[in-house]
Amino acid sequence: TVRLRGDGRAGAWARFADDTVTVPPRTRAEVPLALTVPPAATPGDASGELVATGRGAEVRVPVRVRIGGPTLAALTVEDVEIAGGAIRYALVNRGNALLRPRLAVRVEGVFGTLLDRPERPLPLELAPGRRVERTEPWPDAPALDAVTVRLRVAAEGGARDEAEASETYVPVAPAAGGGLLLGGLAALASRAYRK
Structure with missing residues (x-):
């Protein structure tokens, strides 16, 4: 049955x-x-x-x-964030037509481009009103840099959007060690000044 x-x-x-x-x-x-x-x-x-x-x-x-009737292709990329070795974002179909999104990723650092992935189709179809959380791998994220991630999405019907996020990478152990060293030197200098 x-x-x-x-x-x-x-x-x-x-x-x-x-x-x-x-x-x-x-x-x-x-x-x-x-x-x-x-x-x-x-x-x-x-x-x-x-x-x-x-x-x-x-x-x-x-x-x-x-x-039948007028269709609207509208796509947004939202909530872009950098987390560890990944870039997280959400795609939202704000129109009334089924979309097959394409994505381009670019990451700029202080000394130039760190990542440049040309536009490519994503393995999904986005129904009207649907929101999808996605993750883009970035295993080569820097240990020390200030970066801006820019995502560009496009789909048939002229739908396109762009969003970005920024992050500053500072290695914790060396920064903490440097802070302790500077603090120690300041304490020694203060003690020497008092004598």
């Missing part, structure tokens, strides 16, 4: 001829379905899934529907 249902915006519009189907072993079943788009649906792309569940297994089939 297999249970059928829709999931997500477009999946919720699906109505199966029968929500529960019994399929004998080594056979298959065809189940008619109707997909009814509500009259007040916003133009653009809608996505969802058709879900079949049975015997402890679940199969999901993606459904994409393009609703």
